[in-house]
Amino acid sequence: MATDPYPDTARHAHVVHALGARIVDGSLVPGTPIPIEEQLVNELGVGRSAVREGVKVLAGKGLLETRRSAGTRVRPRESWSLLDADVLSWRFGADAQAGDIRVLADLRVALEPGAARVAAERADAAAIQRIDEALAALHATADDPDPFIDADLAFHRAVFGAADNDLLLYIYDMISIALRSVRQVHTRSVTHNKETLPNHERVAVAIRRRHHRKAEEAMREVVEVARADALHC
Amino acid sequence: MATDPYPDTARHAHVVHALGARIVDGSLVPGTPIPIEEQLVNELGVGRSAVREGVKVLAGKGLLETRRSAGTRVRPRESWSLLDADVLSWRFGADAQAGDIRVLADLRVALEPGAARVAAERADAAAIQRIDEALAALHATADDPDPFIDADLAFHRAVFGAADNDLLLYIYDMISIALRSVRQVHTRSVTHNKETLPNHERVAVAIRRRHHRKAEEAMREVVEVARADALHC
DNA sequence: GTCCGAACTTCATCAGATGAAAGTCTATGA
DNA sequence: TCATAGACTTTCATCTGATGAAGTTCGGAC
Numbered sequence: 001m002a003t004d005p006y007p008d009t010a011r012h013a014h015v016v017h018a019l020g021a022r023i024v025d026g027s028l029v030p031g032t033p034i035p036i037e038e039q040l041v042n043e044l045g046v047g048r049s050a051v052r053e054g055v056k057v058l059a060g061k062g063l064l065e066t067r068r069s070a071g072t073r074v075r076p077r078e079s080w081s082l083l084d085a086d087v088l089s090w091r092f093g094a095d096a097q098a099g100d101i102r103v104l105a106d107l108r109v110a111l112e113p114g115a116a117r118v119a120a121e122r123a124d125a126a127a128i129q130r131i132d133e134a135l136a137a138l139h140a141t142a143d144d145p146d147p148f149i150d151a152d153l154a155f156h157r158a159v160f161g162a163a164d165n166d167l168l169l170y171i172y173d174m175i176s177i178a179l180r181s182v183r184q185v186h187t188r189s190v191t192h193n194k195e196t197l198p199n200h201e202r203v204a205v206a207i208r209r210r211h212h213r214k215a216e217e218a219m220r221e222v223v224e225v226a227r228a229d230a231l232h233c
Numbered sequence: 234m235a236t237d238p239y240p241d242t243a244r245h246a247h248v249v250h251a252l253g254a255r256i257v258d259g260s261l262v263p264g265t266p267i268p269i270e271e272q273l274v275n276e277l278g279v280g281r282s283a284v285r286e287g288v289k290v291l292a293g294k295g296l297l298e299t300r301r302s303a304g305t306r307v308r309p310r311e312s313w314s315l316l317d318a319d320v321l322s323w324r325f326g327a328d329a330q331a332g333d334i335r336v337l338a339d340l341r342v343a344l345e346p347g348a349a350r351v352a353a354e355r356a357d358a359a360a361i362q363r364i365d366e367a368l369a370a371l372h373a374t375a376d377d378p379d380p381f382i383d384a385d386l387a388f389h390r391a392v393f394g395a396a397d398n399d400l401l402l403y404i405y406d407m408i409s410i411a412l413r414s415v416r417q418v419h420t421r422s423v424t425h426n427k428e429t430l431p432n433h434e435r436v437a438v439a440i441r442r443r444h445h446r447k448a449e450e451a452m453r454e455v456v457e458v459a460r461a462d463a464l465h466c
Numbered sequence: 467g468t469c470c471g472a473a474c475t476t477c478a479t480c481a482g483a484t485g486a487a488a489g490t491c492t493a494t495g496a
Numbered sequence: 497t498c499a500t501a502g503a504c505t506t507t508c509a510t511c512t513g514a515t516g517a518a519g520t521t522c523g524g525a526c
Contacts, residue, residue: 012289036507040469047480049282052509056245056286059294060319069488069507082403083316086293107400112352114343122339167340170315170405237467244510268478280511301477302519 008106011046015054016086019045023063024090025075033071034064061087071095083174104178105227109220111171112156116203116219119162127162128208133159135204142193149183155200159219162207182230192229194221238308249288249319251277256296256307257323259273266304267297290354294320316407323412337411338460344404345389349436349452353397353445360395361441367391368437375426382416388433392452415463425462429455 020038022028035043040051055072058064062079063201066072081087092100119127134155153176160172199222206215240379246457252273255261268276288305291297295312314320325333352360367388374380386409393405432455439448 038507047478048483049285049479052282054327055290055476057289058289059292061248062318066490066508068486068509071507073387078310081314081317082400083407084314103398103400106351106355106396106398110347110396111344112347114345114347118339142241148360163343164337165336165339165343166310166338167315168343172509174316205408211272271476280509282510284513286509299477300519302475304476345524 011050011054012057014042015040015046015051018058019054020058020063021059021090022088023058024080024087025094028074030074030076034072050053063087081216083171085174085177088174089181092181096178096182100178101182101230104159104175104182105223106220106231107175108223109227111175112159112223115160115168115172116207117212117216118165118168120163120207120210120215121158121164121209123207124127124164125157129162131162131204131207132159135200138200139197142197143190145193147189149180153179159203159207176200196225199225205220212229244283245286245290245393248273248277248284250280251317253291253294253296254286254323254326256291257313257329261307263307263309266306269304280425288314296320308351312376316404318386318410321407321410322414327415329411329415334415334463337408337415338456341456343409343461344369345392345455345456348393348396348401348405349440350445350449351398351401351442352392353443353448355397356395356440356443357397359399360391364388364395364440366389368433371433371466372430375430378423378426381426382413383454386412392440404457431456 004133005032015146018026018222028034032154034040035188037048037055055064055066059066061081061084062075063081064072065075067229095140096104113183123131134157137151137200141151157169157172158175160169162170199218202218204224206212206218240408252261252267261267267273270281270288274281277284288299292299294317294442295308295313296310296314315324329337356364367384367390370384371381371388373383375390382420390402390405390409393402396402432451435451436448436455439445439451
């Protein structure tokens with residue numbers, strides 16, 4: 001069958017997606033060899049070049065390993081690029097496992113308070129203004145579940161951006177890929193949203209005043225509440 | 234000329250490295266087109282297949298973007314996979330910029346205290362034992378600069394591992410790629426090493442006792458000291 | 467000056483051929 | 497029977513040539 005999310009262009013991208021998704025969701029088990037090139041050519045309906053290019057991309061993400069004459073096999077999970085945008089969207093895309101939700105929630109608890117602290121240390125005037133704008137948007141959308149999700153993600157991104165640290169911001173961007181997918185399932189209630197506003201406000205105020213200790217504590221409150229919600233629902 | 238770090242195998246990997254390193258170190262500026270396929274074939278001394286496969290890998294890491302008939306160009310830095318193992322080793326490999334050292338030090342300050350906190354929440358007996366073993370190795374190698382670096386990285390990895398969170402551990406593994414390169418330049422003195430032992434010990438003890446608050450504070454002390462060192466030298 | 471289209475550039479893909487390396491099978495000798 | 501060397505097979509690695517598609521550019525018509 002066709003199953004062509006890529007109508008005519010980007011044949012190799014089709015290969016990347018078809019194999020990558022199957023690896024990440026566990027259909028292709030690490031250690032086992034994947035079908036040989038010729039078979040993939042038939043299954044996916046593309047030429048050998050496209051297969052090879054796609055396989056090389058996945059090898060670059062640590063998902064596959066090709067060895068001459070020994071076939072191509074799925075690499076162990078430890079070597080996957082877990083924070084790759086594609087890998088994350090395959091993992092959290094369709095329906096995330098309960099364990100993955102916990103991993104995500106814990107990661108935020110581990111990361112965001114510290115990020116808020118560094119943001120309070122490093123924020124310049126422009127960054128603070130962006131945080132304030134994001135906070136205003138948060139207040140403005142508190143009654144609308146969907147826009148609120150966007151505003152919330154934007155607020156947290158503004159905080160990470162204030163830390164003036166591209167690695168940190170990259171980590172957040174990757175987390176937000178997963179968050180956005182998960183949020184749309186675990187839709188939070190309007191009352192819930194309104195309850196988090198004061199905590200977000202405290203984060204913004206603390207960063208504006210360069211009070212890194214308070215910024216960290218306030219952000220911890222935010223993400224601990226989010227974790228409790230995520231694990232309950 | 235040959236310039237073959239890859240004697241006969243992995244031609245496409247040669248392409249990935251040659252182009253990737255030039256992009257990350259700034260020789261190839263984002264937005265500018267890279268030489269056309271045919272020219273790369275000549276420059277790099279490989280066939281078109283190898284060039285195309287290598288380019289696809291770099292596109293998968295967000296470094297390149299190919300458009301039919303419009304050439305292949307370097308993507309803006311915002312779309313790079315900054316936590317990709319290759320990208321990090323190109324960035325921190327040869328001689329890191331002063332700004333990058335700061336980014337790395339700040340990242341640890343933002344991340345590691347929170348990771349230690351979650352580790353204290355989630356650690357099981359086996360994880361605690363691994364931390365204790367790593368701590369013992371740290372004490373045992375305090376007089377030896379090089380082995381101490383390894384022991385230090387292993388200790389921090391054990392803490393991250395105790396958090397039972399593959400994303401967090403992945404982030405640490407990537408950071409440690411950068412750290413290892415940087416450390417070998419900024420070699421710390423033996424007396425310096427011995428001074429950090431008590432703080433590391435406090436981290437281990439706090440996690441063992443599941444005291445997340447203390448684990449976080451102790452780890453903060455460790456990474457703040459490391460940051461101060463890194464920025465001074 | 468503007469708009470349309472033809473020629474050109476450059477990547478996208480397929481197909482065929484050759485080669486290399488790793489595994490597999492077989493025959494031979496002890 | 498068992499071990500082993502060598503031939504054979506499998507499968508990826510790479511090169512090359514050909515065709516196609518989609519932008520880009522440039523000239524000409526109005």
